Amino acid sequence: LTSPGTLYGVGVGPGDPELLTLKGLRVLQSAGVVFVPVSRPGARSLARTIVDRYLDPSKQRIVELVIEMHDDEAGLAAQWAANAAQVREVLAGHADAAYLTEGDPLFYSTFIHLADAMRQQEPDVSIVVVPGVSSIHAAAAAVGLNLVERDERLAVLPATYEGDNLAEVLDNFDTVVLLKVASAMDRVLHLLEERGLSRHAVYVSRCGWPEEQIVTDVLSLRGRRLDYFSLLIVRRPR
Numbered sequence: 529l530t531s532p533g534t535l536y537g538v539g540v541g542p543g544d545p546e547l548l549t550l551k552g553l554r555v556l557q558s559a560g561v562v563f564v565p566v567s568r569p570g571a572r573s574l575a576r577t578i579v580d581r582y583l584d585p586s587k588q589r590i591v592e593l594v595i596e597m598h599d600d601e602a603g604l605a606a607q608w609a610a611n612a613a614q615v616r617e618v619l620a621g622h623a624d625a626a627y628l629t630e631g632d633p634l635f636y637s638t639f640i641h642l643a644d645a646m647r648q649q650e651p652d653v654s655i656v657v658v659p660g661v662s663s664i665h666a667a668a669a670a671v672g673l674n675l676v677e678r679d680e681r682l683a684v685l686p687a688t689y690e691g692d693n694l695a696e697v698l699d700n701f702d703t704v705v706l707l708k709v710a711s712a713m714d715r716v717l718h719l720l721e722e723r724g725l726s727r728h729a730v731y732v733s734r735c736g737w738p739e740e741q742i743v744t745d746v747l748s749l750r751g752r753r754l755d756y757f758s759l760l761i762v763r764r765p766r
């Protein structure tokens with residue numbers, strides 16, 4: 529290679545290693561360097577665990593990118609700037625690199641921050657996205673639930689569901705998917721009960737992992753400590 533390398537953002541799917549796309553597999557196996565996001569040095573990377581069987585550390589370099597929680601924007605920006613510089617250094621050495629993301633890279637993923645920071649430093653940097661199966665699609669398949677059909681509307685909300693936002697969405701969409709639901713479950717259950725929707729919700733945690741759980745009696749989840757890798761699908765009856 530004589531030109532700078534390309535960064536591939538590779539979606540590895542939500543857990544089942546067989547849900548990696550053929551393109552994702554080819555890109556992963558041909559990348560000279562594979563970056564894996566970790567919450568602290570030496571920590572286990574979920575994305576890496578999913579595709580570990582396809583990597584070959586004797587032929588490719590596997591490099592951790594540490595992504596810590598930051599309360600302040602400046603700390604977060606500095607972290608991404610440093611990570612972006614590290615990836616750009618590899619590309620400048622004419623190697624292609626892959627960055628692993630759980631699910632899809634453009635769907636609530638750390639890859640978005642990395643790609644933004646890299647483009648800020650070097651607008652023409654070569655970045656290619658290889659889409660992955662999102663947790664939503666894998667969960668719907670695991671449950672055997674139609675997400676939306678005909679002219680129905682789907683809403684996706686992450687995390688805290690501030691103010692009246694969630695109530696309004698529950699009232700106005702046919703299907704609502706709540707990501708990062710673990711920390712907000714009790715409040716969510718209250719809203720579902722108020723609307724007679726608790727029987728129309730299903731909880732999926734660790735979809736595609738051996739410990740996958742599907743819970744249709746969602747009220748039984750009240751007060752329980754739940755896995756961060758979990759979501760709730762609410763489907764209004766027709």
Ligand SMILES: C[S@@+](CC[C@H](N)C(=O)[O-])C[C@H]1O[C@@H](n2cnc3c(N)ncnc32)[C@H](O)[C@@H]1O
Nearest residue numbers: 542631632635662663707708734735756757758
């Ligand atoms: C930061 S987002 C990442 C989304 C991911 N990029 C995707 O395409 O699905 C993390 C949230 O996605 C959902 N999630 C990701 N993987 C999951 C899985 N295997 N089972 C259930 N929910 C999952 C959970 O709601 C979790 O809190």
